Amino acid sequence: MDDLREEDFVVLQDGTDELVVRARDGDGAAWARLVERYSGMLWAIARGHGLDDADAGDVVQTAWLRLVERLDGLRDPGAVGGWLAATARNESARVAGRRGRELPPAAPASRERGPDEVAVARERLGQVAAALQALPHRCQTLLRLVAQAACYADLAAALAIPVGSVGPTRARCLAALRRLVP
Template sequence: MALQDGTDELMDRARDGDGAAWARLVERYSGMLWAIARGHGLGDADSGDVVQTTWLRLVERMDGLRSPAAVGAWLATTARHESARLAARAARDLPPLVVAAPEAAPDQVVLARERLGQVATAIATLPRRCQVLLRMVAQNAGQADLAAALRIPVGSVGPTRARCLETLRGLVR
């Protein structure tokens, strides 16, 4: 039974190479895909990757879909899986937390952990670009790697890093 919104017809036309049908599908479902990625705590770049990968998966598997009218549910499920995969990878890529040496006095350990928590909270509020930059700096990334990751000229890395660190300092004072 076909849905009244015409999704099955759009899918059939898109499968046959109709660009207008593809555009309508993208218009209809991209907002949902972005919302799913954002709901997993992903930033702009990772959310964009989720949306793009989800559409790519549809192209790859379009002929195998049993119910073209249910493409919305298929896209949502695929976006959730891709978002979870990227979120898990991002968590693995975080630099390890450094905790005060065990021989430190208990009050020093508590203060160090409290300060570390403040810094982690502050970093989470920074713009995504600063978060990426600071994580890469913590992993001793080179200027060229930082520039490539941030899509900025190598000469802009230092000033960008300085602005990010100054913003972070303001948040943890």
């Protein structure tokens, strides 16, 4: 996905401006298509800030509410994805700050393990979590978004960076993380 060109990104955004105009005019199908197109990105941004399901859901709803409130005033309807991403980033940062930036809980184990294996796994998880917290906030956010399986276009919008910068930035963040984990 690193080899996307600007022309490819335009194809990905094809029809967004038309959908926004139609939604502004009351077309429910256009609104539903916008929600379908951008909700995954909004969830990835919120989860990338370490928010739990309830807080992430609040962030997503708030982003859509802000769009409804400002739909008539959008200067560039085709840029609604970036606008939504910025809104979700800002709201996520506000909620995460209120919650004290806690790491999300670890997923439960899928199989029974012995006490030694559990102890080693917890120690390793603790080392990785501490190393992740030591990284710059931008790397923390990017790595959390990657863990949520967001596509590079969504990552770029969420981080406000060019699509072509996602891969190299991800590689640098992972390298920094590897240096911090013994």
